[in-house]
Amino acid sequence: MSTQFTQGDYLDMITEFTDQLQKTRTDMIENWHDPMSVSMNSFFEFAGIANSAVNTIAQQHAAALESFFPQTTANVATSGSAVTSQPDTGHVALVTGGIGGIGTDICRSLAKHGNKVIATFISFEAERAIEWQKERLEEGLDIHVVECDVTNYRACKKMAKELEAKYDSVDILVNCAGITRDSTLKKMEQENWHAVLDTNLDSVFNVTRSFINGMVKRQYGRIINISSVNGLKGQFGQTNYSAAKAGMVGFTKSLARELADGGITVNTVSPGYVGTSLVEAMPKEIVDSIVSTIPVGRLGKPSEIGDAVAFLAHTNSGYITGSDISVNGGLYMG
Numbered sequence: 001m002s003t004q005f006t007q008g009d010y011l012d013m014i015t016e017f018t019d020q021l022q023k024t025r026t027d028m029i030e031n032w033h034d035p036m037s038v039s040m041n042s043f044f045e046f047a048g049i050a051n052s053a054v055n056t057i058a059q060q061h062a063a064a065l066e067s068f069f070p071q072t073t074a075n076v077a078t079s080g081s082a083v084t085s086q087p088d089t090g091h092v093a094l095v096t097g098g099i100g101g102i103g104t105d106i107c108r109s110l111a112k113h114g115n116k117v118i119a120t121f122i123s124f125e126a127e128r129a130i131e132w133q134k135e136r137l138e139e140g141l142d143i144h145v146v147e148c149d150v151t152n153y154r155a156c157k158k159m160a161k162e163l164e165a166k167y168d169s170v171d172i173l174v175n176c177a178g179i180t181r182d183s184t185l186k187k188m189e190q191e192n193w194h195a196v197l198d199t200n201l202d203s204v205f206n207v208t209r210s211f212i213n214g215m216v217k218r219q220y221g222r223i224i225n226i227s228s229v230n231g232l233k234g235q236f237g238q239t240n241y242s243a244a245k246a247g248m249v250g251f252t253k254s255l256a257r258e259l260a261d262g263g264i265t266v267n268t269v270s271p272g273y274v275g276t277s278l279v280e281a282m283p284k285e286i287v288d289s290i291v292s293t294i295p296v297g298r299l300g301k302p303s304e305i306g307d308a309v310a311f312l313a314h315t316n317s318g319y320i321t322g323s324d325i326s327v328n329g330g331l332y333m334g
């Protein structure tokens, strides 16, 4: 007599297989003593293949189960979220500033939606980038890292050439790298004006220009620029930052018009005050006074920015272009 497998049996088998693989990977990470980044990278690539295989198997099982047991497998999917119930179809995504506070959650969210994600870091952050990659792998997310100073156009072009050769295409681009150098205009040094404009605005040209021809050729792309509530409403002491972030909005709307009929969308996400380590390190009374001005009554979570980006990055979001999603708890309503 042949064994009858129930839905529960299948789920137990998938869970056991995934747990075993996860345990093996965790053991390998804990017992890894070679600090050479090259070796680490090859290990991560290996683990990535295993991770993709598990995701594919789990998704196939979920699809098969769904056809036998409709409406019962919603909790099985390995990716997808309340924002977009379907997993994406495995595009390649580049996130500049991806190892930063908000960038990390954007990477997490895109990876959980089934995309292959690559995060940029600056050369002096190399050790942190390796550590960051290891932490993501421990969460079950295989995210690659690439060194690039986004203020350097030639470096961006070189990165684009290398990534398109390695991954065939880069379909999702998230311009998230950014800095602040606050002071009133009366006291602002010219170098702080240029540093903020170079990093927050020129970088968007440098990176987008480097990847755009590939997207146009393939007739598909999702470009998401991380602006700020302060680019929309202005902020005392931030003429440089607000100018750069407002500039991103104009860039986005113009490029959206240029690319609208080519399968490429261009949008901004404008965060309000987000509880990254930077904000959380501020004195409590300052954080409290900021929170008292936010209608929702709390700081934003980095994952909430990640979810908004994943929504715009989704294949199903092809009719949204030239838009801004403000994720600011009602701080500014336009």
Ligand code: NDP
Pocket (backbone or CB within 6 Å): 096, 097, 098, 099, 100, 101, 102, 103, 120, 121, 122, 125, 148, 149, 150, 151, 175, 176, 177, 178, 179, 199, 226, 227, 228, 229, 270, 271, 272, 273, 274, 275, 276, 278, 279
């Ligand atoms: P982080 O400083 O944590 O992240 C920014 C990342 O960009 C860092 O990893 C940083 O590297 C990197 N970066 C800076 N300069 C360059 C460069 N020249 N080339 C490549 N990478 C660079 O900040 P957040 O995560 O808080 O901010 C992310 C984005 O969100 C920014 O664009 C910011 O303006 C925007 N934003 C943030 C808000 C918040 O409340 N946190 C609110 C509104 C908008 P390094 O750490 O070495 O400097």
